[in-house]
Amino acid sequence: xxxxxxxxxxxPIRFKxxxxxxxxxxxxxxxxETIPAIDRDTLxxxxxxxxxxxxxxxxxxxxxxxxxxxLRSLIERSYATFDxxxxxxVVERGGLHILELFHGPTLAFKDVALxxxxxxxxxxxxxxxxxxxxxxxxxxxxxxxxxxGVRGKENINIFILHPxxxxxxxxxxxxxxVLDPNVxxxxxxxxxxxxxxxxxxxxxxxxxxxxxxxxAVNSINWARxxxxxxxxxxxxxxxxxxxxxxxxxSVPTGNFGDIFAGYVAKRxxxxxxxxxxxxxENNILARFINDGDYSLSxxxxxxxxxxxxxxxxxxxxxxxxxxGEDPARVREAFATLPARxxxxxxxxxxxxxxxxxxxxxxxQQETVDTIASFNRETGYLLDPHTAVGVRAARQLVTDxxxxxxxxxxxxxxxxxxxxxxxxxxxxxPPSLMGIEDLPSRCEVLDARIEQIRxxxxxxxx
Ligand SMILES: *Cc1c(COP(=O)(O)O)cnc(C)c1O
Numbered sequence: 001x002x003x004x005x006x007x008x009x010x011x012p013i014r015f016k017x018x019x020x021x022x023x024x025x026x027x028x029x030x031x032x033e034t035i036p037a038i039d040r041d042t043l044x045x046x047x048x049x050x051x052x053x054x055x056x057x058x059x060x061x062x063x064x065x066x067x068x069x070x071l072r073s074l075i076e077r078s079y080a081t082f083d084x085x086x087x088x089x090v091v092e093r094g095g096l097h098i099l100e101l102f103h104g105p106t107l108a109f110k111d112v113a114l115x116x117x118x119x120x121x122x123x124x125x126x127x128x129x130x131x132x133x134x135x136x137x138x139x140x141x142x143x144x145x146x147x148x149g150v151r152g153k154e155n156i157n158i159f160i161l162h163p164x165x166x167x168x169x170x171x172x173x174x175x176x177x178v179l180d181p182n183v184x185x186x187x188x189x190x191x192x193x194x195x196x197x198x199x200x201x202x203x204x205x206x207x208x209x210x211x212x213x214x215x216a217v218n219s220i221n222w223a224r225x226x227x228x229x230x231x232x233x234x235x236x237x238x239x240x241x242x243x244x245x246x247x248x249x250s251v252p253t254g255n256f257g258d259i260f261a262g263y264v265a266k267r268x269x270x271x272x273x274x275x276x277x278x279x280x281e282n283n284i285l286a287r288f289i290n291d292g293d294y295s296l297s298x299x300x301x302x303x304x305x306x307x308x309x310x311x312x313x314x315x316x317x318x319x320x321x322x323x324g325e326d327p328a329r330v331r332e333a334f335a336t337l338p339a340r341x342x343x344x345x346x347x348x349x350x351x352x353x354x355x356x357x358x359x360x361x362x363x364q365q366e367t368v369d370t371i372a373s374f375n376r377e378t379g380y381l382l383d384p385h386t387a388v389g390v391r392a393a394r395q396l397v398t399d400x401x402x403x404x405x406x407x408x409x410x411x412x413x414x415x416x417x418x419x420x421x422x423x424x425x426x427x428x429p430p431s432l433m434g435i436e437d438l439p440s441r442c443e444v445l446d447a448r449i450e451q452i453r454x455x456x457x458x459x460x461x
Contacts, residue, residue, distance in 0.1 A: 001064050003030045003222065006320040007334070008327025015063040016124055019117075019223045020132075022216030023203045028330065029317050030222045036061045038269045040243055047237045051087035052079055054237075055230045062226055074123060078116040078227075081105050081148075083429075088112065088231040090238040090404070093378040096393060097404045098386070099235045106174050107410035107429065108306070109258065110145035112231060113224035118149025118156075120223055121215060125155040132215040133460045134158040135202055137195035139254065140167035141306045141409065143185070144174035146217040151180040158217075159184045159456055161195040164444055167305060170413050170432060176440035184459050190447030191299050193310060198449050200313075208453065212460050219257025220313050228261035229268070235404050236270055246273035248358070250393040250405045252385040253277050253285060254307035256314035258406065263318060266356070273401055276358045278392035280304045283361035285312060290359050292350040295342035303364050303417040304384040306409070322349055360392035367391065371411075371421035381426050383409040384417040 002012035007028030013021065018030045038046075046054055055075045056068075063071060079087045084103040091098050104111025125132055134156060136146055143160040150156045160175060164187035176185050188195050203209055203216065219225065232249065239247055249272060251259040259275055266272040279286045280302040288294040296310050316334055322345070323329040333343045345353075362370075370391040371382050382390055386407040393403045411418045411426035418426045445451045 001062050002033045004033050004327075005030060006316050006327060007331045009331075014065045016065050019120060019221065020124060020215065022214075023200070023220050025206065027204060028327070028334075029220055029314070029320075031317055031320060032062055032222075035264060035267045040269075043269070044243045046233065047243065051230065051234055052076055054234055055079070055227070058230050058233060059226055070123065074116065074119045078119050081115055082111070086234075088234060090235050091380075093380045094374060096390060097235065097239045097402060098380070098407050099231060099404050100407045101231065102383075102407060102410040102413075104145070105148045105431065106141070106144040107413050107431065108141040108145060109228075109406065109408040110141045111148065113219075113227040114142070114145040114149035114217060116227045117217060117221060117223050118146070118153065121150065121156060122153050131155045131213060132157075133212045133456065134215045134217050135161075135199055135456065136217040137161045137192065137199040138167075138175075139163065139192035139306050139308055140171035141413075142217065142219070143167075144171060144178075147175055147178050147183050147185075149217070151178050151183055153182065156215075157182045157184065157460055159186060159459070161186045161188050161199060161452065163187075163192050163195055164189050166191065166301060166308075168414050168416065170415065170435065171305075172442075173435045173438070173440065176442040177435060177438040179439065179441055184455075185442040186452060186455065187442050187444045188447050188452070189444065192308060193299055194447040196311070196313065198447065198452055201449050202453065202456075212456065219255050225257060225261045225264065225314070225317075228258055229265050232262050232265035232272075233270060236265075236272075239402050239404055240271070244271055245402070246271045247402045247404055248272070248274050248276055248393070248397050250276040250278055250389040250397075250403055252304065252307060252389040252406065252408050253279055254282075254309040254312065256285065256312035256318065258408070260314045260317055263356070267321075274358045275356060276360065276389070276392055276396060276403075278389040279359070279361050280307050280367065280388055281361065281363055282308050282310060284310055285315070286359040286361040288345075288359075289353055289357050292345055292347075293342075294345070296337075303367055303414070303420075304388055306385055307388070319343070322353065358396050360396055362388045362391045368417060368421045371418060375422050381411040381418060381422070382407070383411040383414050385409050385414070
């Protein structure tokens with residue numbers, strides 16, 4: 001399997017090199033040259049596989065340059081840190097299927113990808129006898145999940161930028177209380193988009209990127225998308241009565257990474273009727289799908305902070321397919337986006353989009369109301385991100401198609417919103433007990449690339 005860039009100006013590379021490259025060196029995103037098709041017989045044969053074996057069957061089709069035994073061992077180790085035997089179990093509540101993606105060490109779905117990516121980086125670096133400096137931006141959950149993915153690893157330093165004071169208190173503590181010497185937290189005085197733009201600029205500075213062997217962990221890394229494809233298959237098998245039955249996935253969306261994994265699963269042949277893209281008030285993607293309006297506006301802080309994003313970095317991957325795999329058009333659209341503030345799509349393209357996606361924007365009051373009503377009805381506690389997806393599903397899917405709602409975080413991670421909704425604190429899982437009392441370490445810096453580059457240079461030595 002070879003990988004190409006959405007902007008079309010790199011030579012095709014193998015999986016291992018695609019993982020190490022992160023963002024494509026031409027500024028685009030890496031994608032497999034072809035997406036393998038999984039036929040009905042194979043789906044039927046996969047139906048009862050446990051998570052780890054299913055992960056191996058899927059990932060090995062994309063990572064065919066890693067020996068099977070090594071890949072199996074990477075997968076085993078990555079999911080041994082989860083506290084549920086199914087890794088990503090599905091529960092039925094209130095007529096919906098809730099796919100619980102929060103059983104990893106930092107209690108959010110990003111662990112599914114980042115436990116794997118951390119081990120994969122370690123493996124590839126050992127093989128090459130190299131070191132790496134991971135630099136990433138987070139609106140909260142990516143940072144802690146990435147840190148837990150690589151903490152204590154000998155050949156990796158990690159630098160995580162988060163918007164100062166704009167993550168939930170628990171999210172910040174989950175990052176800053178990790179004191180391993182290879183972990184560096186940077187609180188940036190600015191927004192998540194500022195953090196993300198700084199990280200993108202650092203990666204686009206090719207001499208710097210090369211000199212410090214920068215590696216990416218944000219959802220631009222193909223290996224992350226790939227690991228997330230697995231639970232779409234797993235949950236489909238748990239929910240579909242007969243292989244071939246269609247389901248809807250409701251996906252609380254920020255950077256378009258998680259839902260893009262669902263799109264890959266759909267292209268592989270998983271019977272997905274529609275992907276429901278659920279956003280909070282930062283609804284550029286919902287506006288795109290419903291009105292064909294992809295125009296940037298300012299970021300609004302909400303009770304679902306991991307979705308407080310305007311410029312969704314993975315969206316370019318989808319646009320590549322929407323534009324008929326024409327990299328020249330992708331290049332033009334994204335090169336002119338910062339100046340124009342919008343991308344224009346044709347009516348035919350928008351019609352096509354609506355055959356694949358539904359979309360709904362859920363405001364904060366509706367989010368809090370949904371946490372409350374769902375708890376009243378079912379006794380189950382939703383985190384505010386999951387609540388956005390549940391609300392969207394109830395609003396838009398009324399034809400009886402089974403809906404799988406991705407539960408992207410544990411409610412205890414976002415206790416403020418939950419308390420507002422139900423009037424009591426969500427019970428804390430063991431990993432959060434007493435986290436406020438632990439020692440912590442963090443550097444606060446302005447949203448200026450020079451300052452941040454200097455900090456990285458000093459620590460990376
Ligand atoms: C990251 C995150 C999301 C958004 O996922 P994307 O891949 O960025 O679209 C939703 N919910 C939670 C809890 C998250 O951490």
